[in-house]
Amino acid sequence: MVARRGRLTDLYRTVHPYPTYALAAVDAVGEHLQARLLTLANSPADPATAGRDSARPYQMKPQRDPRAIARAAGRVRRILVPYHRARVIGIEHIPSGPALYVANHNGVFYTGDTYLFAAAVHHARGLADTPWVLTHDLGLTLLGRWLRPLGAVPADFATAVALLTKGDKVLVYPGGDADGARRWTDRHQVIFDGRVGHARLAVACGVPVVPVAAAGAHNTAVVLYDGAAVARLLRTRRWLRLARWPLLLSLPWGLTFLPAVPYLPLPARITVRIGPPIHFERHGPEAAADDEYVARCAARVHDTVQALLDGSASEARR
Template identity: 30%
Template sequence: MWYWLFKYVLLGPLLFALGRPRIEGAQHLPSHGPAILASNHQAVMDSFYLPLRAPRRITFLAKSEYFTGTGLTGRFQKWFFTAAGQVPIDRTGADAAADALAAGLRVLGDGNLLGIYPEGTRSPDGRLYKGKTGMARMALASGVPVIPVAMIGTAKLNPIGSRLPRPAKIVVRIGEPIDFSRFNGMAGNRFVERAVTDEVMYKLMQLSGQEYVDVYAASLKEPAPNAPIRSGAAASG
């Protein structure tokens, strides 16, 4: 109930006014049955505007930190993500990959749409980064199609570090479903998983028009080990 209230009453009208979102390729979304929606990830608002324009409910795998906060803000955040039907996963433990796979397969097994960001995190600079293979493992294990989704304009509306959104034009561009049934029986093969992932990322590059970078986005957000600390003019430069 809360999902639809957020979409049509509590948040939807405000988001429409801010982003004037339009959807392209809506005919590629299945009217029923499970599928994986693999999207580029430019901003937090991606997780709002994709469900806003998709006619069916979408479930995302959300990091467990959203559900474990303390204080008034933490309790509200936990309630919001729980009410919206998002599924918490622990991305830090030794079994993180297996837990995420199991959670995703449960969503797909119930015949639902599963939203995934193959890059694993938001793009730090607007470019498209190398995809992680978790999405491919889910697709191969479940046999469901992967639908590429390009979110365009959300980085302008909700830049990294911004507190409040700013008006922008949002486009949700849906690509044709990709059928990976030719790889039936090859789940667990890391070369096949990489091939599946790279094919999806290539489609995302075509849909979004982003420049592709063949490194993981997370590697740019982590300080290099034993990196020297510079100060003064050198650091400023």
Template identity: 30%
Template sequence: MQLSADRADRVDAIQKMIFTLADAIAPVVDLSRVYVDGLDGLPRDGRFLLVGNHTVSGWVEVVSIPYFVHRELGTRVRGLATRQLADVTGLARDVLDAAGAVVGDPETAAELMRRNETVLVFPGGGRDMLKFKDEEYQLFWEGRSGFARLAIAHDYPIIPVGLVGGDDVYHSIVERDGTWERMTRGLGRRLHGVTGVGIPLTRGLGPTPIPRPQRMYLRFGTPIETRRPTHVETPDWEATVKERTQTALEAILRDLQEKRSTDPFRHLNPLAWGKATRPSGG
């Protein structure tokens, strides 16, 4: 994570620009009526691990989670990105570095925790973005528990954070394990980098690639304690923390989908703006 002096200055300047802009657009964000709750439960010291769900939109959760944490606590969230980040160069890499993204390997994550920084991870990675027919808001973690191992090792509380809305911007029209998905697994590996997963065929508004207008619903859950009880073996505790986190996140996603189902503003109809469902106290 060491940068040359010139590049460090450049990244620092971009970082200031990003967060100045983030503060300036707050009134515009408020007009969009993003449903967000649970921010008041975040540890005030910023020392926690956010564990979220990826959606087919991809960028919505990557941007909105750090944005609202920064708005609440003034801290920069360090997002653990895929290893492909190491291949990004030039201005794009400088922007990602300035925003807080780092390659999500265990040693980098451990160093961030030793520095008491706020960290964000999506355990499903790219697989969570590659949704097929009727897979909206499902988690594809496939036994991944590295995040739990790191949180336990550094006594980091885990904050499950769920986003609903992103999986409705586009809908897949093909099934997992169907003919198309099986036929495109080789091509999929070259295009999206995930082994054993084909290419979803999606549509947006009607039959077009235009994204559907969707309100976003974001919830920061109750902190999950990771300190291992003395009578519990380390592997068992790691599995327990992973399971508790996944269960809590799945419950958040179910509840947000229920709230959305009766929200007049779910499709961003401006005539329903004033009737939009709001969090308690919001």
């Protein structure tokens, strides 16, 4: 029993450095809100651009620590892989050179499939194919001290373009919290919420999209209600960049009604499946400005990720 408890403690600290994080969480949230309010006060009146890329004091030059990544990848293989009986399938599909990994999002605040995917790629292909991860502002504010050395960067277009132009690989979750906080009953659905920025990014930079789908990762907790109506009422998309406010059943807290609650994940079996790269026929600034073409590219990516998820889900039910 002691050994089991120790293993769970190690798991929790691997994915959530909570004891230290808890002490600073309140101050960090306050700083984040202050930064967002300052951004809104100084941003344009246009709601399409307000509060997005201007006046973001926490943004910095992307940097990562190869040694920290290697250590984290080792911990993931020792702890998360057996805990989740995890498999990562299709690494041979990853092309050389710059590419955009596009994946479904799971587990609200806990994204174990991200760690499993990145660790498997690092083990098989090395740092060059290990992704930079476009990360929500709130995650960087609360956990940036730990996540930035592992390759977490602000989820904005300019940062992604700079990394892809440099020849790196970038991981994006187009659905964001709409996908990550979807109801448990929708766990086999890919919800990109009509967002097309990932397709525009790939088209603009002329890089292939590598589709990635994680099955089982949304079973680490139970989302009873996505809280979309609550988020609209509180206008959290504007001041927190959050479109969902989920009601979550998780360990050890039980029921919580907050958007960012670290929790101990249930030992759900997780399968991450990587598909062949998607190459778009047109690319460059002119193609990226064609909204109709970009929408078709985004739909193609969504359907491919959904097909990968369907395959893994059907295997799990056998």
